[in-house]
Amino acid sequence: MKRLQAVILAAGEGKRVRPLTWSRPKAMIPVANHPIIEYVIDALRKNGIRDIIVVVGYRKEQVTRFLNQFDLPLRVVVQEKQLGTAHALLQAEPEIRGDFLLLPGDNYIDPHSIGRIARVPDAVLVKEHPNPSNFGVVLLDEGEVRSIVEKPEHAPSFMVSTGIYSLKKDFFTFIGANDITDAVAAMLGTGRRIRAVTADDWQDAIYPWDLLKMNRRLLAGLLAAQEGLTSRHATVQGPVRIGKGTTIGPHTVITGPVIIGNDCTIGPNCCILPNTSIGSRVTIEPLTMIGNALVMDDVTICSNSRVVDSVIGERGHFADHMSVSTIKGILEIEGNPVRSEFGAIIGDNVKSGPFTLCRNCIIGNNVILEGTNDVISRVIPDGSVVI
């Protein structure tokens, strides 16, 4: 029996997700407490696909170190310069023997969809998306792809390519330019057919606030599991996962789905609302409420704070009475104005003084907010001091 191989592209930084990709590539951003690429590997493994090649580049040591912990024959190839997806795939060419799956390492895909596309050679997994212009837009005809355009200004349909392809080894002969989409277009040009398989569930994060949606999706299937020490006066309801060594203080209310890592200290008298992921070694001081948020490792949020609809990078320290609220706004991302609605996206190692207010703002890595600041719809660059 011939074994299907898989190539995962995890070389890109993910510039539009800055500042969160300063210290990690997009595929390594933890969502529901696991790097996104881990969900991709799991989905492949659930389909019996174990021969996996990962293309790394940006912060490659970090990805390689993470991949080493798997009990799988994962092979790593390096793309020295991030010139595009097709260029990344070319780096894996010597490792590929026959049919293979191509997947981005920074999207969530459900295992069932992989199972379906794995059975069809020369196919692309597609899905409708309300904002197709950020993706490769496909035009379909009786279940086959007629044309594909990468990030068009005016999208001809809402059907987009998930970037997940089932391909034969001869696909490499079509690679001319640096993008997969160009190679697919070249392949269609020669009269070769590409089937379109509809994905059941797929989540990409284009902008950092999209991570909250992905987080919500990945927490949906959470199984309750408690370890650590929980006060008998705490109320834990719904699917809640609490890691080893974590202490939940009295009168804390946790409403699932919520995942909390190892060695955290939460409460007393805290409120953790649904769709929240909290990493390891996080401290949440008394009388703080957190909801619909993604809090990474080693963060401290002091007492009387409110943090909602937010992503918070590692090692942040936020003094008391931090208040985050959600408003709509327009932010400049990579030179383009983008509409959004969220609380705060905060990079790694940010410090804030007491009574900091954040509304629809992106705060860079290593930023210091001295306190009593009110940050509204702004992007604060890495390393700034706000007085």
Next chain:
Amino acid sequence: MECVVLAAGEGKRMRPLTARRPKVMLPLANRPMLEHLVLAARDAGITDFVFVVGYGEREIRRHFGNGSQWGLHIFYAPQRQQLGTADALRSVRDFVTGPFLTMNGDMIIQNQDIARLLAQTPPCMCTSTTDHPQDYGVVMVENDIVTALEEKSPHPRSTLINAGAYLFTLEIFNLVDRVQLSSRGEFELTDALNVLIAGHQLQALHLSAWMDVGNPWDLLDANSTLMASLLPENHGTVEQGVILTGTVVIGQNTVVKSGTYIEGPCIIGENCRIGPHAYIRGATSIGDNCHIGHCTELKNSIIMAKTKIPHFNYIGDSIIGSGCNFGAGTKVANLRHDHAPVRVGGTDTRRIKFGAIIGDGVQFGINCSINVGSVVGSNAMFAPNSSIEGWYGENATIR
């Protein structure tokens, strides 16, 4: 003839019960699962055994030793990494001399069936029927020859399954050597069997009775099945005013105190203190050195050694590890209000009545309520009045 028993796996689905013992050492009717299998094979005339051991090797060796206690010769073939059933067979090559029997260590099979298998021409595979064939290898048979074998197919073509007992010749070693890593990342015996099937060489033998233990709740069925064949025995002390109905087995130095009512089948180990006024219903097995005290009701449960359930407790349809202590008034629920099948950690048990799975050394304060389908890891601790629901890891604490 040698009998090879595959007993190296942990049995991950049996967690947390396998924290301190491998799956095959889980007790049924107060004996390890593996002992029942070995005794059935002995009764069919086998005296030489090779155990493939790995996870929990020490526990198996400590219990069985060289087998002289049972009049048997037991050899051990360690499999250092659990790389699959084909790999397990590779490790016994130097122990077998001719045609040999191979059995999975986690099933219940009758000695008459083993005797019938021994009379077959090798290679031969035992089959059985089940109402959930999607969890097993499904077998197609024509004229007692196996024609196809499909592993865990989501749409099984029949209810006939591979029971995991075989009669092989030495040729099987050549076949298992050629097995490649499967998509699950294991060396699977199925791949070697498929070579035999392709050559129309594999005979099929249908078993009259068979039971495998895949999930913790299967232990309850296997326990009651094995207890059905018990005969009443009393090696302990039964005080006046005790009522025993059905088959009740009482071990040495065990005292059953006045006012206790036991409805068999029930087996109680050695050095236990039962009652006064305990109510024990079938089919319940209680390990050695347990204390079942005043006003405690037990029903259809497995209680492992050294566990104390001393005052005002109720435990039904549950599996309780060893060395646990139940505070006064702590109870286990075993029925949902909507009478729907109980789910454990997202898995349907297909049982309307199921209580909890409790690991070893768990301590409950007084008046804890343990809801249906709860799983508690070893050495967890719970404050008085805790409401316990869902899954608790090892050393989880409610204080």
